[in-house]
Amino acid sequence: MEIKEKILKMIKEKESDLPTLPIVINKILSIASDTQSTVRELEKVISYDQAMTSKLLKLSNSMYYAQKTKVETIKRAITVIGFDEIIGIAIGMKVLSTFKDESGVDLDMSGLWIHCIGVATASKELAKRTNSVPPSKIFIPALLHDMGKVIFTIYFKNEYKEIQKLALETKKPLYLAENVVLKVNHALLSALLMKRWDFPESIIMPCRFHHNPDAADVDFQPQSFIIHMADYAAQKAGIGHSGNMAPTLSKNSFKLTGINQSKLDLVIDMLRRNKEEIQEFFEMTTEA
Numbered sequence: 001m002e003i004k005e006k007i008l009k010m011i012k013e014k015e016s017d018l019p020t021l022p023i024v025i026n027k028i029l030s031i032a033s034d035t036q037s038t039v040r041e042l043e044k045v046i047s048y049d050q051a052m053t054s055k056l057l058k059l060s061n062s063m064y065y066a067q068k069t070k071v072e073t074i075k076r077a078i079t080v081i082g083f084d085e086i087i088g089i090a091i092g093m094k095v096l097s098t099f100k101d102e103s104g105v106d107l108d109m110s111g112l113w114i115h116c117i118g119v120a121t122a123s124k125e126l127a128k129r130t131n132s133v134p135p136s137k138i139f140i141p142a143l144l145h146d147m148g149k150v151i152f153t154i155y156f157k158n159e160y161k162e163i164q165k166l167a168l169e170t171k172k173p174l175y176l177a178e179n180v181v182l183k184v185n186h187a188l189l190s191a192l193l194m195k196r197w198d199f200p201e202s203i204i205m206p207c208r209f210h211h212n213p214d215a216a217d218v219d220f221q222p223q224s225f226i227i228h229m230a231d232y233a234a235q236k237a238g239i240g241h242s243g244n245m246a247p248t249l250s251k252n253s254f255k256l257t258g259i260n261q262s263k264l265d266l267v268i269d270m271l272r273r274n275k276e277e278i279q280e281f282f283e284m285t286t287e288a
Contacts, residue, residue, distance in 0.1 A: 003159060004183040010155065011192045017155070021197050024049050025094045032087045032140070033200045039083060043074045052090055056081070059089065059284040064277040088120070088140035093285050099150050109150070114240030114282045116143050118271055121278060122230035122237075125267045130257050132222035141206040142227045148189030149243060156182070167245060174244040175211045187211050214252055225250070225257050233264060237271035239278060 010018060027045045031037040046052055053074055060077040061070060071077050078086050096113060123142035127135040152160045159181055167177035175185040191208035206223035209216035210231060213224035228250060234240070235247035254260055271278070 002183065003156065003181075007151075007156070007182065007184055007189065008192070011189070011196055018151075018193075018196070019098050021098065022094050024052070025091055026198070028087055028090050029197070029199060032084075032091075032203075039075060039078050042078060042083065042087065046074050046086075046090060052093065055093060055285055055287070056086060056089065059281065062277070062280050062284055064274075064281045082136050082139070084136045085139045088143045089285060091140065092116070092143045095144070095147065096286065099154060108241045108243070110282070110286070111241030112146060112149060112243070113286065114278060115234055115242040116146055116240070117278050117281050118234035118237065118239030119143070119145060119227065119230045121274065122233040122267050122271055123226050125270060126226050126230055126233075126257070126259055126264075129259050129263050130222070130226070132257070133226050137202070138206075138223055138226055141203045141210075141223060142230055144194075144203065145190065145207045145210045145227055145231065146186060146242060147193060147207070148186030148191075151189055151193060152178070152182070152186060164243060167243075171246050173211070173246045173248050174242070185211070213250055213256075221256070225253055229253050229257065229259065229264060230267075233268045234271060237268045237275075239271050239275065 024045060028042070031042050031045065046056065056074065056077050057071060059065070060080045061067060065080050067080055071080055081089065092113075096109075099109075120139050120142040123138040124135045127133040127138045152163075163174065163177045163181045166172070166180065167174045170177070175187060178185040187208055187210055191204050194204045194207065201220075202223075205216060205220035206227050209220065209224040210227040213221060213228045216224040231242070232247045232249045235242060235244060254264075
């Protein structure tokens, strides 16, 4: 059986070694999928998880959100952080903790999570500079776009070492090296994993096409391009470590988003200036 077939079988089979998400995430995903969901519903779900509540309160009082008065309730934290953003952070924290106890990981998991925070931060800033993507709606897929790398490095450790070596030697983007060795890349794997976990398409599709946004369905192309550009910006700014040594930008990025090079450079500079805040965000969301 080829490696690609093994990967696809592992994703499809319900009895595979892949972990199931905590019940609280299923409830949060249900809220994310329902356009009629309220702050009260989200507050109620989060409040049942004391560890998540503590981390989100600390995060809402961090330098990243720069509040002048102390945030003491989850309801206020949702207001400060944002309804969609707090959903993304809650999901991201639980997904990360689901896998972080796995042994033999060969990818810099801390560096990857910091990179993802940087991409989410850049995505919001880029979305503010275009009328096609609401900034609040881009944060979740941007934060979770590289989830497939975690699966690769845990379950296909030796192959992923080969991929990283190939990418370094050939100076190819990591996802292309993944295609060569595994015949499937982390963006597709992220989408397959999210589908298994019943994520909504508004999260799945931008993750699936963040390396080739031109191929995305027209309904998800703007989000895919924003995350694609934010991924590039975070790598250029040196935020975390994605494992990719050759960041590339689609030639249609500027044309289809209306974001020019100077605007992209401003976002890259913003990320560099906010490294300390992003690092604190990481620490708040990963502490025991």
